[in-house]
Amino acid sequence: MQPVIATHPARRGRRAVALVLAILAAGLCAALYFGLDAAGLAALARRRAELAAFVAERPLLAAVAYVVSYAATTAVALPGAAALTVIGGFLFGARGGAALAVLGATAGGALLFLAASTLLGERLRRRAGPRLSALIAGFREDAASYLLALRLAPIFPFWLVNLAAAMVGVRFSTFLWTTALGVIPATFAFALGGAGLDAALQARQI
Numbered sequence: 219m220q221p222v223i224a225t226h227p228a229r230r231g232r233r234a235v236a237l238v239l240a241i242l243a244a245g246l247c248a249a250l251y252f253g254l255d256a257a258g259l260a261a262l263a264r265r266r267a268e269l270a271a272f273v274a275e276r277p278l279l280a281a282v283a284y285v286v287s288y289a290a291t292t293a294v295a296l297p298g299a300a301a302l303t304v305i306g307g308f309l310f311g312a313r314g315g316a317a318l319a320v321l322g323a324t325a326g327g328a329l330l331f332l333a334a335s336t337l338l339g340e341r342l343r344r345r346a347g348p349r350l351s352a353l354i355a356g357f358r359e360d361a362a363s364y365l366l367a368l369r370l371a372p373i374f375p376f377w378l379v380n381l382a383a384a385m386v387g388v389r390f391s392t393f394l395w396t397t398a399l400g401v402i403p404a405t406f407a408f409a410l411g412g413a414g415l416d417a418a419l420q421a422r423q424i
Contacts, residue, residue, distance in 0.1 A: 292326025292327055293326040295375075304409070304415075306319045315409035319405045331381075332390075350382055
């Protein structure tokens, strides 16, 4: 009779983190590739049972993994924040998904903001190009109101606003509260859409 080898709890925890991060990454890639159309919904639906089971069994771990994934995506200025927000609503419900997405967006934006104050700032400025100058001019008069307006009406890319705020020396505390407050409306709208995916999937008989 072969001896039963127990798996160390810490190892199981690391495997669980890797699993949920891989699932979230796969979901994001599917969302970006398919554009969250019928094919994209089908790809997400195929993992629904696995995702739902994981969130139910380990809600804290799933939430942390989601926030980390969201923050990392935002910090490196990758596209797909809207898709991740929809996935958050799909996994955690409208309110939970929106709250976690706001946390992830704010954390990722803060990381980029801080990076712009280091040696990475020059590289980021070169990437931004002339669009950065147009943004910086608006910050001169009232940084808090201007930054909040840019979050509520995102006419410029999220990462570009983060960079401009760092370049003009906006206070970190001001950056945090305007970002967290300003992204709430759009974030909740996308998360609400994600929360309604079950009904949409049933209606489309995917």
